[in-house]
Each structure stands twice: as C-alpha cells, then as structure tokens.
Amino acid sequence: MKKRIVIGSLLVIIVLISVMVVTLGKSDLGTVCSQSFSMEVAVTDYVADPDTFETEIVIEKEGDYVFRAEWAPSEEGLTTGCMITGENGEIYFASTAEACNLSSKSIELKEGKYTLTLAFIASKERMEAFLESADYSEDTWDVPYTGEHEYAKEGNFSIDYKLWFEKEDTALVVGLIVGVLVGLAIVAIILTLTKKGKEVKCKFDERQELVRGRGFKYAFFTILIGNAVVFLLETAQISLYMSAGIAAMIIALLGICVYANYCIWNDGYFALNERVGSLIVIFIVMGLFNLGLGILAFVDGRAVQNGELTFQSMNLFCGIMALEICGVLFLKKIKDREGE
Amino acid sequence: MKNLKLKSARAALDLSQQDLAEKVGVSRQTINAIEKGDYNPTINLCRAICKVLGKTLDDIFGEDDGLC
Numbered sequence: 001m002k003k004r005i006v007i008g009s010l011l012v013i014i015v016l017i018s019v020m021v022v023t024l025g026k027s028d029l030g031t032v033c034s035q036s037f038s039m040e041v042a043v044t045d046y047v048a049d050p051d052t053f054e055t056e057i058v059i060e061k062e063g064d065y066v067f068r069a070e071w072a073p074s075e076e077g078l079t080t081g082c083m084i085t086g087e088n089g090e091i092y093f094a095s096t097a098e099a100c101n102l103s104s105k106s107i108e109l110k111e112g113k114y115t116l117t118l119a120f121i122a123s124k125e126r127m128e129a130f131l132e133s134a135d136y137s138e139d140t141w142d143v144p145y146t147g148e149h150e151y152a153k154e155g156n157f158s159i160d161y162k163l164w165f166e167k168e169d170t171a172l173v174v175g176l177i178v179g180v181l182v183g184l185a186i187v188a189i190i191l192t193l194t195k196k197g198k199e200v201k202c203k204f205d206e207r208q209e210l211v212r213g214r215g216f217k218y219a220f221f222t223i224l225i226g227n228a229v230v231f232l233l234e235t236a237q238i239s240l241y242m243s244a245g246i247a248a249m250i251i252a253l254l255g256i257c258v259y260a261n262y263c264i265w266n267d268g269y270f271a272l273n274e275r276v277g278s279l280i281v282i283f284i285v286m287g288l289f290n291l292g293l294g295i296l297a298f299v300d301g302r303a304v305q306n307g308e309l310t311f312q313s314m315n316l317f318c319g320i321m322a323l324e325i326c327g328v329l330f331l332k333k334i335k336d337r338e339g340e
Numbered sequence: 341m342k343n344l345k346l347k348s349a350r351a352a353l354d355l356s357q358q359d360l361a362e363k364v365g366v367s368r369q370t371i372n373a374i375e376k377g378d379y380n381p382t383i384n385l386c387r388a389i390c391k392v393l394g395k396t397l398d399d400i401f402g403e404d405d406g407l408c
Contacts, residue, residue, distance in 0.1 A: 205366035207379050267369035 032065075033057045034164035041078060041120045041157040048078065048120035055163075057084070057114040063167055067093055067104040071161045077152025080159070081119035081130040087112060094134035096121065109165075116163065122151050194278045195271075202271035211268030219259035226251035242309040249314055253321045260325045264332050283326050291319030341377045346400050349393045363392045 035055060042049045059065070069082060082102060083094040092114065093104045119130045127149070192200050204212065230247045233240055240247055263269035270276050294316025297303040303313035350360050350371075357375070361368045366385065373379035374389075381389070386401050393400065 205370050206382055206385060207370040207373060208367060267367060267373075272365070272367055 032165045032167070033059070034162075036160070036162045039118070039120075039157075039159045039161060041159065043078060043122045043152055043155045043157065046123035046126075046151055046153055048122040048126070051120060051126075053118040053120075055116050055118075057116050057165070059109045059111055059114060059165075062110045063108075064106045065109050065165045065167060066106060067102075067163075067165055069102040069161065069163045070100075071159050074158040075152070075155060077122070077150065077155060078157045078159075079121040079127065079149065079151075080161075081117075081121055081127075081134070083117045083119070083130075083134050085115050085117065087114075091135055094136075096127070096130065118161070120157075124149070124151070190282055194275045194282070196273045196275060199273060203273045204268070204271055208268040208271075211266040212263055214266075215259040215262040215268065218262055219255040222258045223251055223255040226254055241307060242313075246309050246311065246314070250317055253317055257321055257324060261328050264325070264328050280326065280329060283322050283329075287319050287322030287326060289319070290315045290322060294319050343375050343377060343400070346389065346393075347375045349395055349400060353393060360389070360392060364388045 039053060067082075067084060071080060073080075079096055081094070081096040084092045084107070086092060092107050092109065095102060095104070119126075121127045121130055195202075227248070230240065230244065230251065234244065242250075260269060270279065294303070294313065297310075297312040297315060303310055303316065350357070355363075357371045358368045361371045364371070364385070365388070370379065370381075374381055386397055390397055390400055396402075
C-alpha cells in the first residue's frame with residue numbers, strides 16, 4: 001500500500017475520533033450530585049441521635065448510575081445504612097457498612113428527585129429494622145448480614161461523608177477505546193514515516209526471518225513461564241502486590257524485552273527498509289516520556305494503592321523497557337564497531 | 341566454516357558487503373554472517389549472490405574438492 005494513502009487514512013481516523021471525543025465531552029459523563037458533609041452522632045445506651053439523615057438528590061438526566069460513598073467514623077461501633085428511594089418510596093439501592101468505600105451496582109435512574117437516607121445504626125435491633133425497611137434479601141445484597149457485629153453502648157461519633165453518583169463507566173470505556181485507537185493510529189503513522197521508499201510493509205531477509213522466529217519462541221516461553229509462576233503464586237496465596245492484570249502486562253513487557261534483545265543482538269530487529277536512526281530517537285523519546293509519567297505516578301501515590309501496583313505504574317515499566325531496548329541497541333552498536 | 345571464496349569474489353568486483361547486500365536484497369549482516377560461516381543461506385539466496393557476482397554455485401558455495 002502506498003504511504004500517502006495509509007497516512008491520509010490514519011489522519012482521517014484521528015480527526016474523526018477527535019470529533020467524537022469533543023462531542024462526547026459535551027455530554028454529562030462523570031461525577032454528578034456530589035455531596036460532602038460531616039455528621040455528629042451521639043450514642044446513648046445503643047441509641048443513636050440523630051437516628052437518620054436525609055438529603056435530596058436531583059437526577060437531571062436519565063441513565064445508568066453507580067452510587068459511591070466514602071466515610072470514616074472517628075471511632076468503631078457505629079454502622080451507617082445507606083438507602084436511595086424514589087418519590088413514591090421505591091428502593092433503588094440499600095447497603096450498610098461501618099467504614100468503607102461503598103459502591104453500588106449499576107442503578108437505572110430516571111430524571112427526577114430521589115432521597116438518600118443515612119441511618120445511624122448502634123444496635124442489632126436497629127440494624128434489623130433498617131434491613132427490614134430496605135427489603136433485605138440474602139440474594140440481592142452484596143454481603144449477607146450475619147448479625148455478628150459489636151456496637152458501642154455510648155459515644156460521640158464524628159463522621160465525614162463523601163457521597164456521589166457516577167455515570168456508569170461509559171466514560172472510562174469510551175476513553176479507553178479512544179485512547180487505544182488514537183495510540184494505534186499514531187504508532188501506524190510513525191511506523192509509516194520511518195520506512196525508506198514507498199512501501200509500508202517491513203521487509204526482512206531470510207536470515208532475519210529465522211532470527212525473529214527464534215526471538216518469538218524465546219518470548220513465548222518467557223510469557224508461558226511468567227504466567228505459570230503467577231498462577232502458582234496465586235494458587236499458593238502468596239501476594240504479588242499487584243492484580244493479575246498488571247502481572248500479565250509486566251510479563252508481556254518481559255516477553256517483548258526478550259524478543260527485542262535477541263533480535264537486536266542477532267541483527268534481526270530492524271527491517272531492511274526501516275530508518276533505524278528515526279526509530280531509535282522515537283524509542284528514546286517514548287522511553288523518557290513513559291519513565292517521567294511513571295515516576296510522577298509513584299511520587300503522587302497513584303501508582304501504588306492499598307499496597308498494590310495500579311495500572312498507572314505501567315508507565316514506569318514501559319519506560320524502563322524502552323530504555324533497556326535503547327541500551328541494548330547502543331551496546332550492539334559498540335560491538336559492531338569493535339568487530340569492524 | 342568461513343566462505344573465503346565469496347569474500348574474494350566480492351573483493352574482485354570491488355564490492356563492499358553493503359553493496360552486495362543491497363544488490364541481493366538482504367542486510368549487510370546477512371552477507372557478513374555467510375562469509376563468516378555463521379549462516380547457511382537458502383538455495384535462492386545462493387543463486388542471487390552468484391548472479392550478482394557472475395559466478396556459478398560451485399564457484400562460490402561448492403566444496404573445495406569440487407563436490408557439492
């Protein structure tokens with residue numbers, strides 16, 4: 001395929017995606033009805049005062065929402081029950097927790113007014129009354145009620161509540177798809193521009209094809225062994241300090257490193273029609289960019305949450321991988337010069 | 341085993357490894373690997389190299405005793 005056709009098509013795709021992003025950006029995706037407030041609750045002989053707190057929620061646009069709440073009481077022994085009801089008293093969501101990051105399943109809400117009720121529960125009887133009012137059922141609640149809970153007989157509780165609704169992860173999904181598409185288009189343009197001549201397809205000679213085949217084989221076994229190790233560690237319930245998804249991504253990066261290093265060392269990495277200098281510059285820029293973002297994520301505390309690596313930490317690993325490949329390219333260059 | 345016949349045939353035409361590689365359509369490292377004996381080319385590549393150098397397969401890739 002001719003270069004101009006490919007670049008033209010990719011630019012059209014980027015423009016279309018950008019228009020889509022701008023259009024979606026105008027719709028009300030994201031957080032709505034956010035509320036933050038503090039409550040002072042006094043408990044006397046297992047009775048909370050006030051017993052409940054109600055606040056009005058106005059949903060301006062019909063859709064699927066996720067209700068989220070965060071709170072932390074000053075001391076243990078008081079449970080909060082959350083319930084969202086409609087104008088006719090119909091229950092849309094109900095749950096209880098002592099202190100948590102509460103997150104509902106997807107709730108379909110129509111345009112209108114809703115009531116969010118917080119019940120301050122300081123006894124088993126009050127809990128059972130709340131569950132009854134919330135139509136408790138073992139099948140529908142995330143965590144079945146066991147009745148095993150210790151309540152404070154007396155105490156003054158100060159609780160900071162943060163409550164909000166989110167349009168169900170549509171924005172995240174759209175963001176991910178758009179990000180992947182734009183990323184692919186940019187990579188395709190870079191790969192097209194780094195080719196000599198009009199041909200876009202990479203050309204390798206027979207020895208290079210052989211080397212690349214071996215490289216793929218070693219990378220395949222690296223990923224296979226990595227996945228087996230993760231599987232064994234998870235089976236043995238040994239913490240990896242990361243989710244299975246992050247572990248899979250890191251193993252994939254390891255596989256890429258093995259493949260790239262083997263191919264570079266055996267002169268099978270760059271195609272005959274590739275501008276090697278341009279690609280190395282792109283690698284260095286990409287590596288430094290990712291490394292910077294990764295370090296920032298670690299400094300900000302976004303890369304590690306609850307003692308586990310998050311998706312944001314991937315930038316650091318991608319940066320290290322890109323710079324490691326650059327390092328091997330540099331060493332190979334030195335070796336070749338010595339050989340001459 | 342080093343392929344000195346290829347190296348001398350190339351030198352006779354005053355071609356560098358890069359020149360020969362470009363004419364044959366492979367990388368310079370592939371020509372280097374063939375000359376050093378690190379890589380055994382396919383028959384198609386052998387024929388392409390012989391064509392560029394104006395030699396027969398026997399001249400470049402034949403055994404020293406004359407038997408292929």
